[in-house]
Amino acid sequence: MAYAVEVKNIVKKFPSVTAVDDVSFNVDEGEIFGLLGPNGAGKTTLNRMLTCLIKPTSGQANIRGLDVVKYPVRVRRNIGVVSQAMTSDLDLTAWENLDIYGKYFDIPKTRRHETIKYLLETVGLANRAQELVATYSGGMRRRLEIARGLIHKPYILFLDEPTTGLDPQSRRVIWDLLNKIRKETKLTIFITTHYMDEADFLCDRIAIVDYGKIVVLDSPSNLKRSIGGFDIIEMLLSNYTPEVEASLKAMQFVKNITKKDEYTRVYVTDAAKAMPVIIEDIKKMHGSIDYLAIQKQSLEDVFIHYTGKTIREAEAQKTNFILGAGAPRQFPGGRL
Ligand SMILES: Nc1ncnc2c1ncn2[C@@H]1O[C@H](COP(=O)(O)OP(=O)(O)OP(=O)(O)O)[C@@H](O)[C@H]1O
Ligand SMILES: [Mg+2]
Structure with missing residues (x-):
């Protein structure tokens, strides 16, 4: 049986930086796999290659055995995507947001409406379904976007920093939600985060990434054990x-x-x-x-052990012009 995600020597070079630098790993079906790393480590870039939004400079990635460059349409049918920037439409209701996505995937009306109902209940938004997303809190909007990512019943859900900017309680709600969905549907989850506690709580295995490279990859408990504490x-x-x-x-x-x-x-x-x-x-x-x-021995200790710095120090060391989804943008007038 093919891996859910198979990455072989993948590289992404931008003119001024190698964002992903010869990365290889596999994700098993049903696994929650995490990429943990500071700002600018290359998490979003890797995520974008795996979800067919950008092409690798070299190397290969397969989703359920399908090459992401050769078969992007088939790959997209197999994956759900929750991007780093929130992208649900504020001027529509939750129901409408999901309905549009369902139509995009050509799901027939009756099945589409059944699925929307089920998903809104699963993410705890059934009673707010007819309200405009503009009235939602950040946590509610995130939950809606998770539901949207699942509308076509994908095998793998990609989430890029799903809880960044949320309060601790909303983060916890999202974690419980992801665990619940995984249990009920045997979904494979690929998540990027710079929160140690999130990676520790959710992930079966974690790859710590820094400067575009995987520094170490293992289960949270093995990682902690590996540093001898x-x-x-x-x-x-x-x-x-x-x-x-x-x-x-x-x-x-x-x-x-x-x-x-x-x-x-x-x-x-x-x-x-x-x-x-x-x-x-x-x-x-x-x-x-x-x-x-x-x-408790924490992943913070693991991160320090393998990278020689805390994740905060790592973030401070990087010049971070990243806005929104991770791509640097020019302000009008040419200044950053
Ligand atoms: N479209 C782009 N053009 C040029 N450089 C880019 C582009 N996208 C990303 N980069 C650069 O690649 C590196 C990795 O960025 P990426 O957004 O993948 O990091 P990240 O780990 O997702 O960071 P964050 O935690 O801030 O989201 C950074 O140096 C970034 O500036
Ligand atoms: Mg990112």
Whole structure:
């Protein structure tokens, strides 16, 4: 079976910069795959090549086995696209926005209307369907655009920085929505982001990109493991006997235990998995936990490890004239 996305030595050169520089990777069907990188790393450019908006300078990309340069029409039938800039029409209602797209894909009326109804419900906009998009919040508009990307039931959904500029609550709603859609439809999702927490929460695998190149590619937990750190569970325990300590130490995922002041710090491979087991064990041995905090190894640490800088520093280093969807534009009068 062909990969959902297959990229071989792809390059995109612009006159002043090589935006994507010899990138290769595969995305499995049903996977949520993330490109994580700072401003100007080449995420949108790669995305545009995979969605047939621009042609690679060299190299190849296939979508479900179809070459994006040779078969753009067939590729477009297989993919949904949510671009970095919001592009839903403000002067139309949500329903009308979706209906136009459905017509564009030649979906017959009855099926089109059924799908629109289903999608508006899925993204939580059914009760606002007849209102102009101009009255929507940023998060609602994004959800509408995700619905629009799914109107023709694509196999792969491409999202370019879907939550940039949204408040934390709206971001969370979008994440839950993407997870839900993936579960219900077995959709493959290709997402670009510069948010570590977004990549960590959503993605099965992440490629960290910087200056047009993939620096490292793996699952979030493998990436964290690869830099040799651990999550730390810090606890204040009463009744912390040598038996409790021995029992904790015997657990496979416990890598070390240290004491600082009256606090016990347990180093584990994955705090989310370890915590319930540890709590249960301590209870069983009649210990009690008076305080508990988790220090999680983050992708930020991974990014620093592989690029030598924080993502903020990486962004500051790049001269960023990018407006909207990522292409530099000239202001009237010739000044940038
Ligand atoms: N049409 C274009 N013409 C010339 N240079 C371009 C064009 N599009 C992108 N670039 C340049 O290619 C590089 C990568 O840009 P791209 O938009 O792909 O980055 P990005 O990772 O999506 O960044 P952001 O997080 O800001 O969206 C940048 O240096 C950018 O200025
Ligand atoms: Mg971009």
